Amino acid sequence: MTQANAKLNAFPVFMRVEGEAVAIVGGGDEALAKARLIAQSSAALRVIAQDAAPELLTFLSQNGAAHIAAAYDPAQIEGAILVFAASGDEALDRRVAADARRLGIPVNAVDRPELCDFFTPALVNRAPVAIAIGTEGAGPVLAQMLRSRIDQMLSPSLGSLAVLGASLRGAVEKLLPRGNARRRFWGGFFQGAPARAVEAGSLSQAHEAAVDLLLSSAPASGHIALVGAGPGAEDLLTLRAHRLLMEADVIVYDALVPEAVVAMGRRDAERLPVGKRKGCHTKSQAEINALLVELGREGKRVVRLKSGDPLVFGRAGEEMAALRDAGIAYEVVPGVTAAFAAAADFELPLTLRGVSSSMVFTTGHDLKGNSLPDWAKLAISGATVAVYMGRSVAAEVAGRLIEAGLSPDTAVAVVENASLGNRRRFHGTLADLPSLEARADLSGPVMTIIGDAVAGANFERSEPLAAHRHEDALAAAEGVQP
Numbered sequence: 001m002t003q004a005n006a007k008l009n010a011f012p013v014f015m016r017v018e019g020e021a022v023a024i025v026g027g028g029d030e031a032l033a034k035a036r037l038i039a040q041s042s043a044a045l046r047v048i049a050q051d052a053a054p055e056l057l058t059f060l061s062q063n064g065a066a067h068i069a070a071a072y073d074p075a076q077i078e079g080a081i082l083v084f085a086a087s088g089d090e091a092l093d094r095r096v097a098a099d100a101r102r103l104g105i106p107v108n109a110v111d112r113p114e115l116c117d118f119f120t121p122a123l124v125n126r127a128p129v130a131i132a133i134g135t136e137g138a139g140p141v142l143a144q145m146l147r148s149r150i151d152q153m154l155s156p157s158l159g160s161l162a163v164l165g166a167s168l169r170g171a172v173e174k175l176l177p178r179g180n181a182r183r184r185f186w187g188g189f190f191q192g193a194p195a196r197a198v199e200a201g202s203l204s205q206a207h208e209a210a211v212d213l214l215l216s217s218a219p220a221s222g223h224i225a226l227v228g229a230g231p232g233a234e235d236l237l238t239l240r241a242h243r244l245l246m247e248a249d250v251i252v253y254d255a256l257v258p259e260a261v262v263a264m265g266r267r268d269a270e271r272l273p274v275g276k277r278k279g280c281h282t283k284s285q286a287e288i289n290a291l292l293v294e295l296g297r298e299g300k301r302v303v304r305l306k307s308g309d310p311l312v313f314g315r316a317g318e319e320m321a322a323l324r325d326a327g328i329a330y331e332v333v334p335g336v337t338a339a340f341a342a343a344a345d346f347e348l349p350l351t352l353r354g355v356s357s358s359m360v361f362t363t364g365h366d367l368k369g370n371s372l373p374d375w376a377k378l379a380i381s382g383a384t385v386a387v388y389m390g391r392s393v394a395a396e397v398a399g400r401l402i403e404a405g406l407s408p409d410t411a412v413a414v415v416e417n418a419s420l421g422n423r424r425r426f427h428g429t430l431a432d433l434p435s436l437e438a439r440a441d442l443s444g445p446v447m448t449i450i451g452d453a454v455a456g457a458n459f460e461r462s463e464p465l466a467a468h469r470h471e472d473a474l475a476a477a478e479g480v481q482p
């Protein structure tokens with residue numbers, strides 16, 4: 001039961017006494033009791049007693065304390081930081097208390113609480129650990145009872161353990177992040193092998209156990225692998241990507257990465273979708289960067305899974321910069337980019353001897369504005385052009401390329417869901433390309449490949465783009481929505 005408003009009239013503090021003088025006036029049992037108490041500290045004990053009892057004299061000489069064998073004089077307590085009036089003579093104790101107060105020194109008068117500035121606690125000493133019990137003079141018996149109970153609870157070697165702990169503080173702060181890791185270490189230190197070794201009396205063994213504990217508590221340093229998941233088919237994943245997925249603590253993946261690929265990760269890996277698909281709840285790139293840095297700092301092994309190749313329209317540059325800035329280790333694992341998967345689906349030679357010897361990876365989204373991007377010139381000089389994210393700008397791409405001088409008859413191949421079982425292939429010419437934009441039947445990612453090399457592809461399994469253009473025209477003529 002606690003009283004709601006119980007307040008302490010004497011507030012416990014731990015006072016610095018190392019090398020400071022503490023004066024005791026008196027030569028009997030009470031003086032000896034205080035001398036014993038103060039001798040537990042590193043204060044310089046000074047006892048003022050004309051007639052000191054033999055027991056007190058022995059104690060003082062054994063403890064290297066100063067003895068002033070003279071009648072009391074206020075000058076004798078000057079410079080002390082604490083004074084005990086323990087003469088047993090009321091008049092003298094009152095004088096000592098008054099003098100101390102005049103000199104600004106806190107005073108304790110034995111058995112005269114009204115003269116006391118401070119009280120001495122019952123003390124459980126495991127230096128540097130101390131438990132002080134105070135009852136404001138109300139119950140010395142209670143205080144002693146508590147003292148002996150607490151004393152039994154605590155190992156005699158607690159002080160040595162605390163000293164060892166203090167010596168490790170710097171290393172712990174350097175090696176372990178604030179919070180859980182440090183708490184866990186100290187829990188293990190004070191209750192585990194180091195504590196047992198100290199108790200068994202072997203400080204060197206305790207030190208070794210503490211170092212072991214420290215090293216095993218240090219978090220594994222985080223590592224982020226930017227991994228290309230390929231175009232979608234699970235078996236187009238590289239062996240390295242697969243191994244990293246099996247070792248991952250966390251898999252952070254984009255919406256374009258099929259569930260089946262994510263499912264190839266370690267079963268108890270945490271899976272964090274970060275969106276990046278129109279209409280889905282997505283994280284901003286800055287949020288993704290911050291997430292990767294945070295996971296790295298937590299010491300996680302992270303697979304950042306991106307569709308295709310991570311370095312092709314994958315914003316990997318920004319993620320790598322964030323990781324570099326944060327000092328987090330990372331590696332890049334290439335993947336089969338969508339252009340290669342689409343070309344394979346079409347048996348389409350991206351380079352063709354005598355026809356095309358260079359290729360362009362572009363998005364078509366840089367076509368806005370008046371100036372023609374460099375890649376348009378490359379297209380005219382025969383490069384094979386792979387257009388990523390090109391569906392919504394198909395008309396713009398076709399128009400600008402024709403305007404720049406590329407023949408409207410230039411071959412075009414389009415693959416939706418390249419590499420996947422539900423893939424669809426379309427072929428046609430640059431003139432047919434704009435029809436792509438309006439098609440509501442294409443819901444998967446679409447890769448468009450343009451150039452003379454496309455003429456070398458296998459069109460046996462593809463539908464003509466123009467057929468759709470034709471149907472559109474018919475539907476429009478009949479006033480029906482396609």
Ligand code: SAH
Nearest residue numbers: 308309312337338388389417418445446447
């Ligand atoms: N880093 C990825 C590209 C991401 S940009 C890579 O290297 O492939 C996303 C675009 O990639 C889509 O708009 C689409 O143009 C293309 N894409 C991705 N997967 C595809 C697939 N299976 N089939 C066709 N195009 C795909």
